[in-house]
Amino acid sequence: MLQVPFIRQNTDFVKERLAFKHFKELEVVDEVLELDDKRKKLTLEYDETQAQVNSLSKEIGKLMAQGKKEEGEAQRAAVAALKEKLGPVNEALNETEAALHNALVKLPNLPAAIVPAGKTPEENEVVRQGGKIPDLYAGAVPHWDLAKQYDLIDFELGNKITGSGFPVFKNKGARLQRALIQYFLDYNTSNGYTEYAPPYMVNETSAYGTGQLPDKEGQMYLTQDSYFLIPTAEVPVTNIYRDEILKDTDLPVKMTAYSPCFRREAGSYGKDVRGLNRVHQFDKVEIVQLVHPDKSFEALDEMVAHVEALLNQLELPYRILRLCGGDMSFASAITYDFEVYSAAQQKWLEVSSVSNFEAYQSNRMKIRFKENNGKPQLVHSLNGSSLALPRILACMLENNQTIEGIQVPTVLQTYYGSHMI
RNA sequence: GGUGAGGUGCCUGAGUGGCCGAAAGGAACGGUUUGCUAAACCGUCGUACGGGUUAAACUGUACCGAGGGUUCGAAUCCCUCCCUCACCGCCA
CATH class of the missing domain: 3.30.930.10 (Bira Bifunctional Protein; Domain 2)
Known part of the structure; x- marks a missing residue:
């Protein structure tokens, strides 16, 4: 399949070449880019939230080891709140990645420069x-x-x-x-x-x-x-x-x-x-x-x-x-x-x-x-x-x-x- | 078809809840030493997707067969699936 960064940097060229191959659904190209944008946004959100969860979890471990139970419990609540947010983000991310992949495999390879024009x-x-x-x-x-x-x-x-x-x-x-x-x-x-x-x-x-x-x-x-x-x-x-x-x-x-x-x-x-x-x-x-x-x-x-x-x-x-x-x-x-x-x-x-x-x-x-x-x-x-x-x-x-x-x-x-x- | 065992990095193989992206050894790569080779010694030695940068540096997340679950926290516990191996049966 085609590589997304290439499609992003050469969008018009990609469409032109796909048309040369008589590929009809050129809108898939834009769809790929939109889904990739969405994927990046969700990835960032997920990663940042998960980073907080991870660092809080480490603290909880230390607090528990030191016997500071109350502080630990408070942190747990904080983690729980973050995780509530994380579920839907993760789900959306998985869906987006799957959709991106499905769109991407629809795109055929681009014909090389010396390929002659024609359909039949x-x-x-x-x-x-x-x-x-x-x-x-x-x-x-x-x-x-x-x-x-x-x-x-x-x-x-x-x-x-x-x-x-x-x-x-x-x-x-x-x-x-x-x-x-x-x-x-x-x-x-x-x-x-x-x-x-x-x-x-x-x-x-x-x-x-x-x-x-x-x-x-x-x-x-x-x-x-x-x-x-x-x-x-x-x-x-x-x-x-x-x-x-x-x-x-x-x-x-x-x-x-x-x-x-x-x-x-x-x-x-x-x-x-x-x-x-x-x-x-x-x-x-x-x-x-x-x-x-x-x-x-x-x-x-x-x-x-x-x-x-x-x-x-x-x-x-x-x-x-x-x-x-x-x-x-x-x-x-x-x-x-x-x-x-x-x-x-x-x-x-x-x-x-x-x-x-x-x-x-x-x-x-x-x-x-x-x-x-x-x-x-x-x-x-x-x-x-x-x-x-x-x-x-x-x-x-x-x-x-x-x-x-x-x-x-x-x-x-x-x-x-x-x-x- | 039956029974049992197991899937961890390039390979072997440790790891049974936080200090594990993961010990150790081997292979490979770079270097030092050496007349050459070998040996020895030092170093490097994952991938993907983000953030960041002219590019790096740096940094976040994920990945220990796949997917789900439990938990504040999972290679490690639970469930489902897939695959591999061994033995038996059958058979070229």
Whole structure:
């Protein structure tokens, strides 16, 4: 969440940036400031009164010890009077703090300066395009047909076992998927990321920390024990450092993790969900960084280059989009989406999203660091997919299909064990 | 699922009503000494929110799992909840 002192000092700027993100309830900004004023006033009143109570109580202790009972009794009455006043003040203070917090979490992160204006996905800015869009032979088909033809993925079977959106990978399909995961993790760790295998369920606090809660509970599966199935490894991995104060020399923290991701995507059935395009359970390898606030844009560029290198090595045609203000996620200050071109569907599919959250997540999670003997400051957090498996797989199958079979990119051949499916 | 124990600062761990934001040890950091390393010695070593200041200094309040209660006064007593650990049962 945003920091109140910053909002206070840059009120107009905050409103302007929020409007840029097409956030409607700008009055919440003023509400935050009013509640913060109220909070300060009540805090002062409470503290001063409590200070009197404390000092009187100490005196009573001494008087009693000295056997001066009458004086002690008189003081007790004084304390009782103060405490009568204190109750309502305390109650008002608690209410105000809760209200302030509720208002504060309504405010999304501010878009960074270089975020393009716009509201819809059509207004996202294409930053770069790379790789070659293949000319497919006349009989080329979409991946769901290839999946059947080569016996790689069984969508019907998933319906039987669980429901729609839970594909079953089999044979070479399962193997290819495993090869990709292995390859991604190896690539990440060789670039300084520490590998984690996190829990696939998280508690409410963790879901809140990365911004899934409040609001987006509908997008997650909730278990009987009130744990959420993770929608991305970002959630458990970023929470590793929740409530920690790092040393500046610990930064940057670079983490990577493979995990399945579970998404309810309620009400999203329709044309775009065929095959692997949108499913309820999919695999993904994620990268997360916690960095010094001065370095987060540098880190962002590094992560973008990292993901781009992966796509180049996989020989997939891709483009990088800088999301416009209105299309960015709630907690993000800037986001780059990576899309690969699915030649048989003739469609761009999102396979990665790399974001800088600046201090928005770390403020919620209280992930901080200390420089020398300075005060704790919030780190900046970033994350990105490297990469989401199903669409990569879909694209790879479609783009690499030939009459003889499906070609496996060079970089994957040792992992997969063959050059052809 | 059953039974028992327990949650104190970066860690270990003392503390059962006022002198406790909290002993002691360890770790870490700074320094002295040393040819280097080690050892030894000295010092520093919580967080949040207020007040104050150009900034500090200084100062108030809160925090010993969370929330409530008793009391003039709570880490310490009471209640509720959460969590962890151990053993048994079941099981990969």
